[in-house]
Amino acid sequence: MANKRTIDIMMIGLRSVNGAQGGVERHVRSLVEEFDAMGLATCIVERSPYSRGGRAAFGAHGQIMPIWSPRSASYEALAHSVLATLWAGLVRPRVLHVHAIGPSIVAPLARLLGLHVVCTHHGRDYDRQKWGTFAKLVLRLGEWCQAHFAQGRICVAQSLSLQLKAELGVPFTYIPNAVKLPPLSGDPTILDQLQLQPGKYVINLGRLVPEKRQDDLIRAFSRLARKDVKLVLVGSADHPSQYSEDLAKLADAVPGVIMAGFRQGSDLVQLLANAALFALPSSHEGMPIAALEAMSLSRPVLLSDIPANMDLMLPPECYHKTASVEDLAEKLEHRLAAQSDAGVPAVDWTEVLSAYNWRTVARQTLDVYDQASTGFSQAVKARRP
Template sequence: MRRLIKPGQRKARRPLKVMMLGLRGLPRVQGGVERHVEELALRLARSGCSVEILARGPYVERKDPHRWRGLVVTPLPSPRARSLEAVVHTLLGVVHAARRGPDILHIHAVGPSLLVPLARALGLRVVVTHHGFDYDRAKWGRFAKVALRLGEWAGMRFANRRIAVSRVIARTMNTRYGVLVDAVPNGVTPQPQPSSMAALRQFGLTRRRYVITVSRLVPEKRHLDLIEAFARGAPEGWKLAIVGAADHEDNYSRMVLAAAEATPGVVATGFQSGLALRELMAHAGLFVLPSSHEGLPIALLEALADGLPVIASDIPANREIGLSDACYFPVGDVPALTAAIAQSCASFHTDAERDASRARVGREYDWDLIAVDTRAVYETLREDEDPAAILGELTPLPRPSPR
């Protein structure tokens, strides 16, 4: 992670006004982008920034603008149609930002980035964070995939500054579009291990005797592979906890819930947050992420921060975290996943191994440092960018340096 401006070297100036757009909402809204924005925005606010979150109305409890932990949360209308909600909400968000005039409009994910040219035309300074190749997700049809690719192009081509949550994404964008993209990863916040186990009792789980996966119920997370692998070779006395829900119920989510109900030892907990989620994660015996698509998986980082043994598919986003080869299996290979689960559950994981995992991930994926680097991007933009710059003046820049 390159340090663009060292802490303590900034000149005293008025607080940055930042708006964030592209997430569903916060707090307690499931999703990697939502978690990323929550952790980042809270730290930016503590550092003196004025941060406003533009949320999608159906996903937040309060429908009026309100404050939450130092952030301003402004719900805007959004249809609950999967193909329309992001673009409609982003359009309204860009218009809202143009009226309010923040120093920075920070747009998250490639779908909402489709509106970056409009934001620039309205005089806004725009930072885009690329969270993953969303057009590779199995849930999208042909038209949606084309729109998402156009969003990626528009974000990379017309944003004032670009961030990617992994080095893989940053390198790909640099090669594909010839622009500089700062690799600023997702992170974790190490937390004390909870002593309470109410959530375990609620779902019939025994400490250190269950496998857990945490994600939305979407096809690229490949829950069915995990359920089948567990059914083939479930260690005696172990259970599988599937934590998460679908934003929009569909055939896939119904198939996952039906398979969970039909498979002995599998428990579907639905969406969990707060202390219940902490208990379920911290007391698990093994975390598994069998997905075919990720940006940089926060859930996997959080499992490592809890010292859990982990198994993940061998896609580039998971490989970037740098686990041992024994922790990876070929995506979609159910027999290999079955064998990996059996081997991990039969192994004894020492406290020293768990502590080493916690220390490494806490050191390399520290949200506090991530917030410093993100603010550094904002500050360079405030220093040297003219919001009235003519669109299309971008020129190829060097590849980003490795983190």
């Protein structure tokens, strides 16, 4: 266990690797699994309202440590990050890795405590529609703290990493997200539960928040000529909001729309693997893990043309105009019509996905740790592959 020896890497800035949805959470879990396989001692600090319980083991060499936070969309990230950083100051990990720009506001505190700090920029969260003026200012401050106080800086999107360097005057190392799903089981029980037929539904995966634009997807779906296809929205709202309430009402008003709630593990894999099409109409993404997951299961995809999605460099037919319900409906109709004749063909994304491997991501991240902490490489050299 990591608490019986020096912690090599402590991860903060997420809700929970087991009890919460989101790209940051999936990113941290997959990255730490790779570090555990390398024999590195890790600690994931979770927010207690989302954690599944007390301190627990994570793999052979790591631990999960829940620390209190208020369950508030406005304050939980900041409050938890401060408490997690103070605790890190007591236990002294070799590297403190802070995820997302909001939690990165603690980077000056961490440096004051003498910690080696690495921050990962998962996306410009101040562009999310849910935040007010003050919250956006705090998020921008967190981004500035990443640039000027972290000893190592990572960005998950290539185009964004270049923008950050130009705007903030410091380099961000581009290290993408990757994809890792449980093996596909032979029991599609979830399809029976939701009354779905393989190849007869469009799927979307993500939190129910305005920037994911599930409302655009429902409106576009309502215009389809085909009535044998359903729309499945997988995800939930971390906090009740006007958007999530309005979305539920809109889904009830359109026949064929299924709100499947938060799903993970084999249920999620089955839902993705049997879909006719994966759709992601977001107006904001850091780096689209959900799209990579669908592609790893050979699913056709239709994504908004925001920079983070365009960074995947997929064929033109895989994109639609962001925030255009008309264009999204047209592209949905075209893609589904083309597939109906071919029996929902699988798409070979092997060449695209070759760049998104968690083992490679882990090794690249360790290189950033080496730069941030001169003693890190020597301390863990015997345990690196």
